Amino acid sequence: MNSTEIREFFRRLSEANPEPKTELEYGSGFQLLAAVMLSAQATDKSVNVATRRLFALAPDAEAMVRLGEERISEEIKTIGLYRNKARNLAQLARILIERHDGEVPRDRAALEALPGVGRKTANVVLNTLFREPTIAVDTHVFRLANRTGLAPGKDVQEVEAALYKRVPRQYLLNAHHWLILHGRYVCTARKPRCGECCLRDLCAFRDKTD
Structure with missing residues (x-):
């Protein structure tokens, strides 16, 4: 895909969805961080079901620490890897209080130092909460x-690096959400909906569906 095609690629996504947003439900920076961490190997829908209950009981870091790992585990047991995630969330909340006054840090290194938070989660938080032009490759x-x-690569690091080089600057802030949503609902894994895709003529996929 050349630069002209890439610009048209994102122009169409922008036209179709001018203000893309995460589908995770949250009411604060802490809740966003928690929800993104919990969404690893789980759907946003399943995370939202669990966090509606969880955040009603523990809306901030201090309340989450008081709730404790066992109770957190009970509230999120409907999502994958819930025991490990409950442990990470309890520890994450405690560290936020001890090191960051209970607030989510606007710093990649500080975010990635938190339990259960890797580069992908940090990128989502930096982009969604702090409006930084980062791209999380899920x-x-x-x-x-x-x-x-668009940006071929053998692993997520290569794809992320390629996207930063290839996505036009004017589209970089929202590129993360556009790509996730398009991949989730149109360019699906098993049966891509090529017949409904606004990018069909720009796409290099050989086995397009009708």
């Missing part, structure tokens, strides 16, 4: 970047 973004020819 399975949807990785698949779409390779399948379409």
Whole structure:
């Protein structure tokens, strides 16, 4: 995909969804961080179901620490890896209080130092909460970047680096959400909905569906 095609690629996504947003439900920076961490290997829908209950009981870091790991585990047991995630969330909340006055730090290193928070989670938080032009490469973004020819790479690091080089600056802030949503609902893994795709003529995927 050349630079002209890439610009048109994002122009169409922008036109279709001018203000893309995460589908995770949250009411504060802490809740966003918690929800993103919990969403690893789980759907946003399943996380939202669990966090509606959880955040009603523990809306901030201090309340989450008081709630404790066992109770957190009970509230999120409907999502994958819930025991490990409950442990990480309890520890994460405690560290936020001890080191960051209970607030989510606007610093990649500080975010990635938190339990259960890796580069992808940090990128989502920096982009969604602090409006920084970061791109989190999840399975949807990785698949779409390779399948379409937008930013091919053998692993998430390569794809992320390629996206930063190839996405036009004016579209970089929202690129993360556009790519995730398009991968989630149109460029799906098993049966991509090519017949409904606004990017069909720009896409390099050879086995397009009708």
